[in-house]
Amino acid sequence: MSCPFCSVSQDRILVESNNVVTFFDAFPVTQGHALVTPRRHVSSIYKLSAPEQAELWEIVGKVRALLMERFQIDSVNIGVNDGLAAGQTIAHAHVHVIPRRPGDVPDPRGGVRWIVADKARYWS
Numbered sequence: 648m649s650c651p652f653c654s655v656s657q658d659r660i661l662v663e664s665n666n667v668v669t670f671f672d673a674f675p676v677t678q679g680h681a682l683v684t685p686r687r688h689v690s691s692i693y694k695l696s697a698p699e700q701a702e703l704w705e706i707v708g709k710v711r712a713l714l715m716e717r718f719q720i721d722s723v724n725i726g727v728n729d730g731l732a733a734g735q736t737i738a739h740a741h742v743h744v745i746p747r748r749p750g751d752v753p754d755p756r757g758g759v760r761w762i763v764a765d766k767a768r769y770w771s
Contacts, residue, residue, distance in 0.1 A: 650688055650737070650738070650739050651673070651737065651739075652682070652684045652688075652737060652739040652741060653688050653739065655668060655670050659671065661681060661710060661713065662706055662709050662710055662713065664702055664705075664706055665686075665702070666685055666686050666687065666699050666702050666703070667683060667684065667685055667686065667702055667703050667706040668684055668686055669681055669682060669683045669684070669706060669710050669744075670682060670684075672743070676743075676745050677745055677746050677747065677748070677751060678718065678746065679714050679717065679718045679720075679745075679746040680743065680744070680745045680746065681710050681714060681743075681744045682741045682742070682743060682744075683703060683706050683707050683710055683741065683742040683744060684739060684740065684741040684742075685699060685703055685739075685740055687699070688739055689739070689740050690735075690738045690739065690740060691729050691730070691740050692727060692729070692740045692742070693729070694740070695740070703742065707725060707742050707744060710744050711723055711725065711744055714744060714746050715746075718746050720746045720747065720748055722746075722747040722748070723744055723745060723746055723747060724743070724744075724745040724747060724758055724759060725742060725743065725744055725745075726742070726743045726745070726759055727740075727741075727742050727743070728743075734762070756768075756770065757769070
């Protein structure tokens with residue numbers, strides 16, 4: 648089985664650099680949900696060199712800014728599923744940049760904490 652992140656067509660690319668490519672998620676959580684991936688096929692961002700990681704996070708910031716402008720939003724979730732138990736389904740490292748909008752969920756408090764629903768609500 649080939650890696651879908653290793654063969655992204657040029658027309659899907661949002662932002663790219665020497666070591667990083669970004670594109671919209673094929674199964675978006677919200678409109679504009681993008682993925683930031685290293686060009687090099689590794690399963691975890693922590694298998695990248697320090698300069699590659701720095702470049703990846705620099706591009707995450709550029710994608711965040713691009714999505715905020717393009718979709719007129721002021722909030723995003725940025726996340727990494729690192730490993731099977733964390734929910735990673737594609738074994739190619741990637742960072743999710745997910746635009747958020749007022750009212751897209753009834754109560755957004757807790758954000759990514761909802762991955763373990765019983766622990767998410769810590770406020771009274």
